[in-house]
Amino acid sequence: MKKVLIPTKLDAVAKEMLIAHGGYTVEQCPGVDLLELAATHADAYAFIVRSEKVTEEVINAFPKLKVIIRAGAGYNTIDIQAARKRGIDVMNTPGANSNAVAEEVVALMLADARHLIPADASVRQGLWEKSKFMGREITGKTVGVVGLGHIGRLTLKRLSGFEMRMVGFDPMISSDRAEALGVELMSLEELFSVSDYITLHIPENAATKGLINKDLFSKMKNGATLINCARHGVVNHDDLRALKAEKNIRFLNDVYPKDEAGDKPEADIADIMLPHLGASSVEANENAAKMAARILVEFDEKGLTTFIVNRDIPEGLDEAYGDLAYTLTTMARGMLGADKRVKLLETSVYGDLAEFSDWLVVPMVTAINPDFDRSLDHKAALNVLEENGIEYCKRNVDNQKGYGNSITVDMSVESGPEVLKSVSIRGTVAENQVMIARINSFEKLYFDPKGHTLVLSFQDRPGVLGTIAAAVAEAGINIDDVRNPHNEKGDCSIAVLKLNQAAPAELVKQLAEKVDAHMAACIYVS
Secondary structure, three states: EEEEOOOOOOOOHHHHHHHHHHEEEEEEOOOOOOOHHHHHOOOOOEEEOOOOEEEHHHHHOHHHHHHOEEEOOOOOEHHHHHHHHHEEEEEOOOOOOOHHHHHHHHHHHHHHHHHHHHHHHHHHHOOOOOHHHHOOOOOOEEEEEEEHHHHHHHHHHHHHHHHOOOEEEEOOOOOHHHHHOOOEEOHHHHHHHHHOOOEEOOOOOOOOOOEEOOOHOOOOOOOEEEEEEEOOOHOHHHHHHHHHHHOOOEEEEOOOOOOOOOOOOOOOOEEOOOOOOOOOOHHHHHOOOOHHHHHOOOOOOOOOOOOEOOOOOOOOOOOHHHHHHHHHHHHHHHHHHHOOOEEEEEEOOOOHHHHHHHHHHHHHHHHHOOOOOOOOOHHHHHHEEEEEEEEEEEOOOOOHHHHOOOOEEEEEOOOOOOOOEEEEEEEEOOEEEEEEEEOOOOOOOOOOOEEEEEEEEEOOOHHHHHHHHHHHHHHHOOEEEEOEEEOOOOOOOEEEEHHHHHHHHHHHHHHHHHHHOOOEEEEEEO
């Protein structure tokens, strides 16, 4: 019998399911410190936790521990690196709380539109201020959903009964899938300018931190409402503070730098503040409990690993090839336009890498969708592609071509109604360094893609490279390296310039016009 510890107020259904299975003993001890539990339950095989901190000290106190399951999506309270050192798999239950968050968004919209919170307080004081609390209806308004993942889609579904115009921003999702969801895709700027209600459902990372800023606030309708039940850091609160009164923006908030008591930095600008209640529903707690028990059983009985979030690189694979897969996809996306919607992803994996081709799709999906956790497995990655209407093809390869251990990524994006734009990139690893070998028909490039790379392709003719270099120098940007080959026919050239800093979008646009470029982009690879 395997012992499972549940040191939290998780719904009892998890314990019931595991005991009914017959292969587990379960100790549910809500509120008891894990280090205290180590004295009597050091033989624990698995933990199921909510927001409890599972530190390296805790992990080391349980010598037989093999699995930690977070009943919820976020796992920042678990030291996943320390767990991996011990060979412990950490899993989560994504999606279990999604409906609770979607319903919270609707509740916030209605509560604010009809002034329910201050009206309740007024009546309890013995007042009758009916005219003061004249409200608004949300029916027929425009709602903008930023991030069309599981929660964003459920929010759209829950709001559909209000006959709202639904618009969305998500560079991952295809137009076909958006049409099926009944949402009109548009740029972030357009969404902020047309929406009466804007609800955020994006992760906080390097690309999204402070994304919702003064440029977007300035485009909002007078009196529009912003709802943040996603992550605290995606909103620039100082920018909101500066424009809130001028634009009469309503701000409804459920997320903070830390989930704890004390003064909140948003108190002066939030019209409604909740203590991170998004996932706090009886049903969400039950769903997370059921899912936690189920995935533990499936992990033990079937070896299913989809929800592991601290996965090792497969044995025998050099970590650099994971970086290669990520880099090739990032380059492809950058050359086609990060705002374009990916329609097709095709891969060719050569040499000894072929046996790892399934795993290599994981960093590729991470490059397309920063919201995807790179520690998940290839089935989860393929599910993300399918959910977003992106076709995936793993091609059979001819190793007689002599490409060695290399990867080719072909990507197609939507570029207008029924028009696809494509790029093909091949790369390899030399001396533990990622190298780009080919872009489209331009062979033998062999350049290091890390950092800022300016890429332009154009009709071959004298003087073009000099024109590009002069414009870059005039902008105060140094060129660290240059590649400028022709294609096999000799009628087209590509200029690949490694720069010491990013080329501004306006400079790239001007260069494209100057040299009549077929393609022009400045791409950053970390």
